Amino acid sequence: MNMPIKPAGQAAFKDRYTTKVAELLKPWEEGERGAAAILGVPLSKPSISHSGASFAPGAIRNALNGFTTYRIESGQDLTSPIIDFGDVVMHPTSIMESHERITTAVRQVLTQEAAPFTILLGGDHSITTSAVKAFCEEKGTVGIIQFDAHHDLRNTEDGGPTNGTPFRRLLQEGIIKGENLIQIGIRNYSNAKAYHEYALDQGVTVHTMKDVRERGTAELVRQGIEMLKGRVDVIYLSVDMDVLDQSYAPGCPAISPGGMNPEELLEGLHEALKHPGVRAMDIVEIDPTLDFRDMTSRIAALLVVETAALLNT
Amino acid sequence: MNMPIKPAGQAAFKDRYTTKVAELLKPWEEGERGAAAILGVPLSKPSISHSGASFAPGAIRNALNGFTTYRIESGQDLTSPIIDFGDVVMHPTSIMESHERITTAVRQVLTQEAAPFTILLGGDHSITTSAVKAFCEEKGTVGIIQFDAHHDLRNTEDGGPTNGTPFRRLLQEGIIKGENLIQIGIRNYSNAKAYHEYALDQGVTVHTMKDVRERGTAELVRQGIEMLKGRVDVIYLSVDMDVLDQSYAPGCPAISPGGMNPEELLEGLHEALKHPGVRAMDIVEIDPTLDFRDMTSRIAALLVVETAALLNT
Amino acid sequence: MNMPIKPAGQAAFKDRYTTKVAELLKPWEEGERGAAAILGVPLSKPSISHSGASFAPGAIRNALNGFTTYRIESGQDLTSPIIDFGDVVMHPTSIMESHERITTAVRQVLTQEAAPFTILLGGDHSITTSAVKAFCEEKGTVGIIQFDAHHDLRNTEDGGPTNGTPFRRLLQEGIIKGENLIQIGIRNYSNAKAYHEYALDQGVTVHTMKDVRERGTAELVRQGIEMLKGRVDVIYLSVDMDVLDQSYAPGCPAISPGGMNPEELLEGLHEALKHPGVRAMDIVEIDPTLDFRDMTSRIAALLVVETAALLNT
Amino acid sequence: MNMPIKPAGQAAFKDRYTTKVAELLKPWEEGERGAAAILGVPLSKPSISHSGASFAPGAIRNALNGFTTYRIESGQDLTSPIIDFGDVVMHPTSIMESHERITTAVRQVLTQEAAPFTILLGGDHSITTSAVKAFCEEKGTVGIIQFDAHHDLRNTEDGGPTNGTPFRRLLQEGIIKGENLIQIGIRNYSNAKAYHEYALDQGVTVHTMKDVRERGTAELVRQGIEMLKGRVDVIYLSVDMDVLDQSYAPGCPAISPGGMNPEELLEGLHEALKHPGVRAMDIVEIDPTLDFRDMTSRIAALLVVETAALLNT
Amino acid sequence: MNMPIKPAGQAAFKDRYTTKVAELLKPWEEGERGAAAILGVPLSKPSISHSGASFAPGAIRNALNGFTTYRIESGQDLTSPIIDFGDVVMHPTSIMESHERITTAVRQVLTQEAAPFTILLGGDHSITTSAVKAFCEEKGTVGIIQFDAHHDLRNTEDGGPTNGTPFRRLLQEGIIKGENLIQIGIRNYSNAKAYHEYALDQGVTVHTMKDVRERGTAELVRQGIEMLKGRVDVIYLSVDMDVLDQSYAPGCPAISPGGMNPEELLEGLHEALKHPGVRAMDIVEIDPTLDFRDMTSRIAALLVVETAALLNT
Amino acid sequence: MNMPIKPAGQAAFKDRYTTKVAELLKPWEEGERGAAAILGVPLSKPSISHSGASFAPGAIRNALNGFTTYRIESGQDLTSPIIDFGDVVMHPTSIMESHERITTAVRQVLTQEAAPFTILLGGDHSITTSAVKAFCEEKGTVGIIQFDAHHDLRNTEDGGPTNGTPFRRLLQEGIIKGENLIQIGIRNYSNAKAYHEYALDQGVTVHTMKDVRERGTAELVRQGIEMLKGRVDVIYLSVDMDVLDQSYAPGCPAISPGGMNPEELLEGLHEALKHPGVRAMDIVEIDPTLDFRDMTSRIAALLVVETAALLNT
Ligand SMILES: [Ca+2]
Ligand SMILES: [Ca+2]
Ligand SMILES: [Ca+2]
Ligand SMILES: [Ca+2]
Ligand SMILES: [Ca+2]
Ligand SMILES: [Ca+2]
Ligand SMILES: [Ca+2]
Ligand SMILES: [Ca+2]
Ligand SMILES: [Ca+2]
Ligand SMILES: [Ca+2]
Ligand SMILES: [Ca+2]
Ligand SMILES: [Ca+2]
Incomplete structure (x- = not known):
């Protein structure tokens, strides 16, 4: 029977020549392969x-429903599926258990080898520790390029594995070395002096917004990757969306003026994706309940799409 | 592999002993049968x-995710599936075509005989004409009990098949007779005198909010069904949510003070569902973009659940 | 030329048989007469x-665009114009000057004798002093029936002619006598004991919400008018919308639970309008920037419409 | 020096004869005593x-800044301080630790004997287990009257000490007996059948909304206290604000139609406070980020004020 | 009589030396002439x-009430009226009829010759087809410079005359030639490849955001007008506000990152208005129900004002 | 006793190494000294x-709770307290009285000599007249650098001491001379020609947004201070936040496109703070009820913090 009916939840309008990036999302099944x-x-x-x-x-x-597959400026039309592993099931009351499940899930995703690049959609920044742990276990030494207004190197006595401590925990637990952590976009009045000093003590490379304005993100990323290349097995990008200025990313919990614009973040991403050792990215710290018209999630989605596109060139 | 992962979009928490009414929704497949x-x-x-x-x-x-299957006051636990036929696919620019597709879709649903009772989730009130037309064609003479602040009997010269004309069009096109239309909840300052007179000329039964306050909805429905019983083959309930007071149903386009409370509407529904000739209901005129915390949709969902429950007794 | 164009700002849709109450509003011109x-x-x-x-x-x-002229429950169709005198022009920085302009404007409205009943749309409750002063000067002794959660009898030392002092100022300036002031709907935890005592000292009649629940507003109004009848030349209704419960009137600055429902307020109004000495009403304390979908203004509009309707019977 | 300056954060306007209930709040100091x-x-x-x-x-x-101390209907003017112990300091990432801190804090509050009645302002309903535990340890056998749309007796395997399990945990851990738990306001489609059966198995008294409508909250409370009187040392009221209808309490996470109105809840409270064994109350499940104009918190504040007032009679 | 009263709806404050651009709006009357x-x-x-x-x-x-007539940077003070023809009356249920009325109305406006430049305030982008048709009929060959993130060249089979097809319909119906259509601001992931190819096949000039960044809008417009000059009788600007970045124009239905800033759009407009052949502009795709503080409409208003100002130099 | 309790209102989480700028705020007490x-x-x-x-x-x-004390780009860690004098107590109904209280309060603050720099947090721009008056009386001749889209030189006949007249009143009352007033950021379509002419007649220096784009704020400020240096005893910065573009400062009453970005404003501030004669700043025209996530107040807070930091170098 030819009913003028579509399943509940499906998009209201379909143009036969247009594919939305969301349509490239393919729920994971054993053996499935994709661009990311x-x-x-x-x-x-x-x-x-x-x-x-x-x-x-x-x-x-x-x-991702707001983006088509066609990147007019380069003529690319994305067709490779993006394998969607779904969401990690969190424990309602045990944060430790939830963190462990993230590590387990990421490891399992990696062992599937469904794609050469893995994108984790947070969540708050606390997830990065668990995710990087999985990469270490599966891939070897990890280097991290972190886009963030904040060091996220707080002490763990005052709250445990919060979203203020992911990189501290990685360093303390020996999962990564300080010299393999590069922070870009660190902002005035957004960190304690003690944690900046801790970063320097640990050999972390710290680039402030002043550095971003003077040298550009592409150059900072290029130099960072140059430095990491020989030392690590895999490079992981950790994108805290609050690295962007509040006028562009109004949906982050910790908004403030003085951040990057999306163009600067994209330039950093473009540079990073030129290097085959860059194999993963997380995008964290978007709270859709605070956002305006999902603007911040739309930028996140653009990061996902650009990644899929640039991996294919 | 036992991954701590769930498909994207699935509920975050699942209690093993609890079933949400949304889980009773079963996408239609040939031959499937359900309570509604x-x-x-x-x-x-x-x-x-x-x-x-x-x-x-x-x-x-x-x-429907906000309701469990258990009706504690009667001890019933709903288990029969609710067959979900999905949504009618609308034409972006031809309203006439959309109206025709509704008739086609409703006829097709009826011929499937998937359930003894059909619930249409509008949409605005214009959809009722198309839906009732399908019932007429499939089931014979239709009687309608309409809960509404408004007659919806406007002339069609000033705008065509709008949400102000559904019952006018049914009468003009001879699809139903005025004597088989019962309106409950008609409100002061919400209609033109000319349309009240038209209603009376056509033999429509009109109960105002004053009647509701004096006699109660159950009594009005009971009397209405008594009247319709011998005359029609099937009774169709048309529930315009603006029959409710603005304080209860803030999400209708045409809110105003002076309407029913949800209890009164439910009593009318309970009475109607006692009669086997009542076979369909539409719920219309909820605009979720105007609502507060989906309160109006939650009442609509309760109408759906109560219908499923009472059909099963 | 017959252009398919309408002046900017005009309603998008016009049904030829339907008149909105807003269409009865007629900007004042010399000699114009109306129902109110x-x-x-x-x-x-x-x-x-x-x-x-x-x-x-x-x-x-x-x-008023949300109400038609037809009061189906009584069969009345309003046709008399409502003369709209526009708005008093306020002084941006001198509240005293603004208050004086209100008195001047109300006096001028009264001398026009454009209608037997005058409705003032506030504004906050401070306007009542200025308005009643005008009535006194033009009409003689004034009695007031005030619907309010609050006495509005605060001392004037702590802030001057605020919205907490209108009736205090009327009493202190000798514009009305305490025995000619009737307050209905006064709520627990909404006033200082000192002001209740002041009210009693001045001979003000105070009805709390408990009285409303036990005796009903119609009865309280009836008794109030009985009392005022011989004593005053004109009776003025002052309706502070916060007399309503917060669930019905979410747009008042001082919302709280425990108030009337709109039905109770309307019953009071209906009773009052039976008496020809009742000649004016103000509606105050609606802040549309705080309201939800103008619900509170819609109830206010219903008060206006009901007044116009009941004056015509 | 007499500066026209007030400390930052202080109320903008002060009427010398008016005291707000918030002004009765007195930060706890050793030896301080108050009404609650x-x-x-x-x-x-x-x-x-x-x-x-x-x-x-x-x-x-x-x-509490929206309520004055004067209860006009009974002539009471509250003057006794309400001792404010501040807030329990929660652990950012260990829910178990937070729950333990609640028990510790409540015990310490009780040992201070600063007032004959203790009010806990939640928080979600998970806090009740920890709080009742403290009462047990300090006061002996506890009976609970719970106002709630939900049983809150979910299994603990599927999430641990969530806001769905507080009474289950109290029963399982033997902190209270089922026969000493009375639930009022349980709603259709809001619970799993399995948990209703569990309640009955445990001897819990369950009153649905139908019971509320037929017998009234005062009667249900009276009977409950009668039953508990001989059996327990102290009675604890647990008020989940979602026992109220969504139109009155729009700020609860789990809103739905079909609940109590605030009057009904207050009547239950009034009845309970007549009995000297009733010594504590918690008010839970208000999410101010979802509320409209803090309506739900205003009702909660009224519960606090009424408690302070009725304890003083 | 000198009443301190102003007509309802008039601005609350008037400074005698300040004229708002909204005050330049003059409702059209036969024979009236203005700047636009x-x-x-x-x-x-x-x-x-x-x-x-x-x-x-x-x-x-x-x-337009937010803009005064004084352009301080050039010393111009606008005084010429802007003739306001009001709004096209739309048909509630026939989109085809509405589209025809637009053509009729625009033709009638043009025949009035009330101003040398016509500004159409949409509405969605579907209106452009109807408007350009009118220009063709009244003025001859039309060239279009379109500012847009999207081609708007979708096939018409999948939805008819939607806001995705205005330029397709113009090309298909032979109203304009592809070589006379210039698109500026076309964005990545915002179009289907098929439509880009269609554009190129039709000879449409397509400038992406990359072109905007590299060459600037002024240069692109200059070159476009150079090209069109000999070929067409009149040049029509079509400004889809979603050509702006989401951070500047949050009120467009199809917002996304990666667009122009308002300065870039204004530079394009300034360049275009230097050429006398440019005679009309539409501004489309602003949904005020989605906007924040009418920011997007304020930019649109600035386009209107700048046009009026630059036409006068 | 070691209770896991904190006073009501205190921050939920405290990291031992992190100080928020809000913690530097010290309520004023006699003899207290601070950076500002x-x-x-x-x-x-x-x-x-x-x-x-x-x-x-x-x-x-x-x-200020959103900013830490550490300015990573210069290595400064703020430790000097910021002396918080609280808020001027305003009169509810006498604006003249409120304005006088501001002058009194500012004089008293200045006589305390609690800090070398004073920051006034408005309020609307009308407060500047009263504040500058106090500086004149206490410090001698005042020069003003005003960041604003508007002249604020309206005539006072049409509304008195509004937020449109602060500088007019200063000039008319001879409190400052026109040659000592420098306006930066004046915007097209935001002022009447008459007031620009008045500014020029009075010798006011007027820099439009075009000047800002061409010469930069630092240069304009440098030149302004150069000019003022010999002539005045103290320089006062008056920052109307609407000098910023609407996309950055969405919370100003008079938003519009075409303004500065925060970087440009900060550069102006940085330049100004190099000069020891600059001793005060007001920040005005933020309406938090209109803002989005307090973005505009966050920029204001950054101005406060930067001032405190740069004063310390
Ligand atoms: Ca961060
Ligand atoms: Ca972070
Ligand atoms: Ca209706
Ligand atoms: Ca209807
Ligand atoms: Ca009042
Ligand atoms: Ca009041
Ligand atoms: Ca609960
Ligand atoms: Ca509950
Ligand atoms: Ca577009
Ligand atoms: Ca378009
Ligand atoms: Ca200003
Ligand atoms: Ca300004």
Whole structure:
């Protein structure tokens, strides 16, 4: 029977020549292969302040409906599927258990080898420790390029595995070395002096917004990768969306003026993706309940799409 | 592999002993049978004023996640599936075509005989004409009990098949007779005198809010069904949510004070469902973009659930 | 030329048989007569707390577009114009000057004798002093029936002619006598004991919400008018919308639970309008910037319409 | 020097004869005594769904600025201080630790004997287990009267000490007996059948909304206390604000139609406070980030004020 | 009589030396002449996704109250009236009829010769086809410079005359030639490859955001006009506000990152207005129900004002 | 006793190594000294349009919780207290009295000599007249550098001491000379020609946004201070936040496109703070009720922090 009916939840309008990036998302099945793999990590209970970042994986996937597959400026039309592993199931009351599940899930995703690049959709920044742990276990030494207004190197006595401590925990637990952590976009009045000193003590490379303005993100990334190349097995990008200025990313819990614009972030991403050692990215700290018209999730979605596109060139 | 992962979009938490009514929704497949069938009719372009009622089928389905299957006051636990036929696919620019597709879709749903009762989730009130037309064609003479603040008997010269004319068109096209139309909840200052007179001329039974306060909805429905019983083959309930007071149903386009409370509407529904000739209901005029916390859709969802429950007794 | 064009700002849709109450509004011109006169009094700078009540005259007039002229329950179809005198022009920085302008404007409205009943659309409650002063000067002794959660009898040393002092100033300035002031709906935890005592000292009649629940507003109004009848030349209704419960009137600055429902307020109004000595009403304390979908202004508009309707019977 | 300056954060306007209930709040100091003690319990991370109930203690305290001390209907003017113990300091990432801190804090509050009645401002409903545990340890056998749409007796395997399990944990851990738990306001489609059966198996008294409508809350409370009187040392009221209908309490995470109105809840409270064994109350499940104009917190504040007032009679 | 009263709806404050651009708006009357003519085209039912663009003409006119007539940087003080033809009356249920009325109305406006330049305030982009048709019929060959993130060249089989097809319909119906269409601001991931190819096949000039960044809008417009000059009788600017970045124009239905800033759009406009052949502009795709503080309408209003100013130099 | 309790209102989480700028705020006490003094001036009733700028001092202080003391780009860690004098107590109904209280309060603050620099947190721009008057009386001749889209030189006949007249009143009352007033950021279509001419007649230096784009704020400020240096005893910065573009400062009453970005404003501030004669700043025209996520107050807070930091170098 030819019914003028579509399944509940399906898009209201379909143009036969247009493919939305969301249509490239393919729920994972054994053996499936794609340009990139994504995994939702909807955890925000570890956040220091109230955060709805657990809604971000859904918001970002939904924002992928706002992008077509065609990158007119380079003539590329994306066709490779993006393998969607779904979301890590979080424990309602045990944050430690949730963190462990993230490590388990990421390892399992990696062992599937469904794609050469893995994108994790946070969640708050606490997820990065668990995710990087999985990469270490599966891939060897990890180097990290972190885009963030904040060091995220707080002491763990005052709150444990919060979204203020992911890189501290990675360093303390010996999962990564300080010399393999590069921070870009660190902002005035957004960190304690003690943690900047800790970063320097640990050999972390710290680039402030002043460095970004003077040298550009592409140059900072290029230099960072140059430095990491011989030392690590895999490079992981960690994108805290609050590295962007509040006028561009109004949906982050910790918004403030003085950040990057999206163009600068994209230039950093473009540079990074030129290097085959860059194999993963997380996008964290978007709280869709605070955002305006999902603007911040739309930028996150653009990062996903650009990644898929540039991996294919 | 036992991954701590769930498909994207799935509920974050699952209690093993709890079933949400949304879980009873079963996408239609040939031969499937259930307690009730639902069909989304996401059309609001015919509305006289700007309306996002096309989002209501999604909002109501989503609200079904807020209800469990257990009706503690009667001890019933719903288990029969609700067959979900999905949504009618609307034409972006031809309202006439959309109206025709509704008739086609409803006829096809009826011929499937998937359930003894059909629930249409509007959409604006213009959809009722198309739906009732399908019932006429499939089931014979139709009687209608309409809950509404408004007659919806406007002339069709001033705008065509809008949400102000559904019953006018049914009468003019001879699809129903005026004597088989019962209106409950008609409100002061919400209609033109000319249309009240038209209603009386056509033999329509009109119960105002004053009648509701004096006699109660159950009594009005009982009397209405008594009257319709011998005359019609099937009785169709048409529930315009603006029959409720603005404090209860803030999400209708045409809110105003002086309406029913949800208890009164439910009593009318309970009475109607006692009679086997009552075979269908539409729920219309909810605009989720105007609502507060989907309160109006939650009441609509309760109407759906109560219908499923009472059909099973 | 017959252009398919309408002047900017005009309603998008016009049904030829339907008249909106807003269409009965007729900008005042010399010699014009109508069922009632309205005057906007957009003053809220005297409010103790931040208030946008100055937007209420516009919001209420606009809400009159949501009501047709037909009162189905009594069969009345309103046709008499409502003479709209526009808004008092307020001084941006001199509240005293604004208050004087209100008195001047109300006096001028009264001398026009454009209608037997005058409705003032506030503004905050501070406007009542100025308005009643005008009535005194033009009409003689004034009795007031005040619907309010609050006495509005605060001392004037702590802030001057605020929205907390209108009746205190009327009493202190000898414009009305305490025995001619009847307060209905006074609520627990909404007043200082000192002001209740002041009210009793002055001979003010005070009915709390408990009285409303036990005796009903109609009865309280009936008794009040009985008492005032011989003593005063004109009776003035002052309706502070916060007499309603917060669930019905979410747009008042001082919302709280425990108030009337709109039905109770309307019953009071209906009773009052039976008496020819009742000649004026103000509606105050709606802040449209705080409201939800102008619900509170819609109830205010219903008060206006009901007044016009009941004056005509 | 007499500066026209006030400390930052202080109220903008002060009427010399008016005292706000918020002014009765007195930060706890050793030896202080008052009519009631309050303790904020800002924990919502255990919630099954995203909840900002951790903001409720602040919102309720703030709402106390909207109430004066004068209860006009009984002539009472509150003067006894309400001892404010502040808020329990929660652990950012260990929910178990937070729950333990609640027990510790409540015990310490009780040992201070600062007031004959203790009010806990949640937080989500998970806090009740920890609080009742403290009462048990300090006061002996506890009976509970719970106002709630939900049993809150979910299994603990599927999420641990969430806001769905507080009474289950109390029963399982033997802290209270089922026969000493009375649930009022349980709603259709809001619970699993399995948990209703569990309640009955445990000897819990369950009153649905139908019971509320037929017998009234005062009667149900009276009977409950009669039953508990001989058996327990102290009676604890647990008020989940979602027992109220969504139109009155729009700020609860789990809103739905079909609940009590505030009057019904207050009648239950009034009845309970007549009995000297009733010594504590918690108010939970208000998420101020979802509320409209803090309506739900205002009702909660009224519960606090009424408690203080009725304890003093 | 000198009453301190102003007509309802008039601005609350008037400074005697300040003229708002909104005060230059003069409702059209036979024979009236002005610097520019405006016509509202409040149609958004053809939109593929839900759109309230029908509210934009009102929002833009209202935003003109936020601009004075004085252009300090050039010393110009606007005094010529802007002739306001009001709004095209749309048909509630026939989109075809509405489109025809637009053509009729625009033709009638043009025949009035009330101004040398005509500004159409949409509405969604579907209106452009109808408007350009009128220009063709009245003025001869039309060239179009389109500012847009999207080609708007979708096939018409999948939805008819939507806001995705205006230029396709113009080409298919032979109203304009592809070589006379210049698109500026076309964005990555915002179009299907098939439509880009269609554009190229038709000889359309396509400038992406990359071109904008590299060459600037002024240069692109200059070159475009150079090309069109000999070929067409009149040049029409079509400004889809979504050509702007989401951070500047948050009120467009199809927002995304990666667009122009307002300065770039203004530079394009300035360049275009240097050429006398440029005679009309439409401004489309603003949905005021989605905007934040009418920011997008304020930019649209600035386009209107700048046009009026630059036409006068 | 070691209770896991904190006083109500205190921050939920404290990291032992991190100090928020808000923690540097020290309520004023006799003899206290700090890097800067702040005084809240919560007055917005003089505003021409409805304004909640009276809430800004609270919002800005609160935003200081979003900034740590560490300025990573210069290595500075702020430790000097910021002396908080609290808020001027405003009169509810006498704007003249409120303005006088501001002068009194600022004089008293200055005589305390608690800090070398004073920051006033408005309020609307009307407060500047009263504040500058105090500086004149205490410090001698005052020069002003005003960042604003508007001249604020309106005539005072049409509304008195509004937020449109602060500099007019200063000039008319001879408190400052025109040659000592420098305006930066004046915008097209935001002023009347008459007032620009008045500015020039009075010898005011006027820099438009075009000047800002061509020469930069630092250069304009440098030149301004050069000019003022010999002539005045103290230089006062007056920062109307609407000098910023609407996309950055969405919370100003009079938003419009075409303004500065925050970087440009900061550069101007940095330049000004190099000169020891610059001794005060006001920050005005933020209405937190209109803002999005307090973005505008966050920029204001950054101005406060940067001032404190640069004063210390
Ligand atoms: Ca960060
Ligand atoms: Ca981070
Ligand atoms: Ca209706
Ligand atoms: Ca209807
Ligand atoms: Ca009042
Ligand atoms: Ca009141
Ligand atoms: Ca509960
Ligand atoms: Ca509950
Ligand atoms: Ca577009
Ligand atoms: Ca377009
Ligand atoms: Ca200013
Ligand atoms: Ca300004």
